[in-house]
Amino acid sequence: DITKQAVSKHIQVLEQAGLVTRTREAQRRPVHLDAAALERMTAWIDRYRLDAERNYRRLDALLSRMTDKTERS
Known part of the structure; x- marks a missing residue:
């Protein structure tokens, strides 16, 4: 099991590395792979x-x- 906070931190690392981007759509924050x-x-x-x-x-x-x-x- 993994917490939402851990997932968020992993996504931050990927975003800082330039591998993913995040957008906002109302309450959603989709993550897109580059x-x-x-x-x-x-x-x-x-x-x-x-x-x-x-x-x-x-x-x-x-x-x-x-x-x-x-x-x-």
């Missing part, structure tokens, strides 16, 4: 995720080679 902003953020995250994965693969390979050398000695 799909283009989400796509830009996803592309940015993917680029850094791929860089991190490449670096971890290189580190794994290095540690594996170091372990192999230690085991042979």
Whole structure:
């Protein structure tokens, strides 16, 4: 379960990040997703995720080679 206050805070964070906008319609306050902003953020995250994965693969390979050398000695 999540409170209305918690939902409101989450929406504020998304709004500050530029991912959603809020409008007013009488008592309602609809929230609209900015799909283009989400796509830009996803592309940015993917680029850094791929860089991190490449670096971890290189580190794994290095540690594996170091372990192999230690085991042979």
